[in-house]
Amino acid sequence: MYHVLSSIKWDLPMAPPAFFLRPPRYEDASAYCAFIADPDVTVWLEDRCQRPLALPQAQASLVGDAWCRWAIESDGAFVGVTGLEDYDPTRGVARFFIVLGERSVWGKGLGLAVLRAVLSHGFDRLGLRKVTSDYLESNKGSRIIHHRAGFTVEGRARQDRWRRGQWVDRVFLSILSEEFRAAEHGQRPA
């Protein structure tokens, strides 16, 4: 069963750049190839992302069958992909993913804003009970956005991947629907 995506316009009152989540398109693939060819973007991603992608592979991975995958558009440009995967309907669980491939948008709050938008969709629209995620420990940006969104660490796989001349642990996290709602309430101004 595939979840049919509509586009989401996400307006936040604070600083993060405005963005738009929409279904990926074939014409995003050349930019996606450039993202995956940039070692600064891919270093903390899966091993399969450590090699450049040919255009047909990029098209297949962007617009091929997926349960919940969006292109992230900001300021009129395709800047990355996000969504939920590994959906388990019997447990109401899915796994979050995000790649902001356009490095100029990093550090402006976009990653956290996108994460919160995807969680909101997962819990409020898809009825998920729990969202899981993970990051390689050296990925400071990923660590910060997960903790700011209210995730809790469940454990770690020690020395899980070889990156930049050393073994790096993988940290596993999750957030429950009630925790997300509490975190969102806590962030709202009184």
Ligand SMILES: CC(C)(COP(=O)(O)OP(=O)(O)OC[C@H]1O[C@@H](n2cnc3c(N)ncnc32)[C@H](O)[C@@H]1OP(=O)(O)O)[C@@H](O)C(=O)NCCC(=O)NCCS
């Ligand atoms: C990880 C990622 C999603 C973060 O997105 P982002 O838009 O930069 O995130 P935000 O701006 O919302 O927050 C990141 C925070 O981490 C900080 N940060 C990022 N990289 C950092 C680093 N190397 N050292 C210290 N702090 C860092 C930022 O300054 C920011 O904190 P601040 O708000 O106090 O300034 C994005 O960098 C990305 O997609 N990277 C490539 C792919 C990837 O690693 N995906 C995640 C796989 S788990």
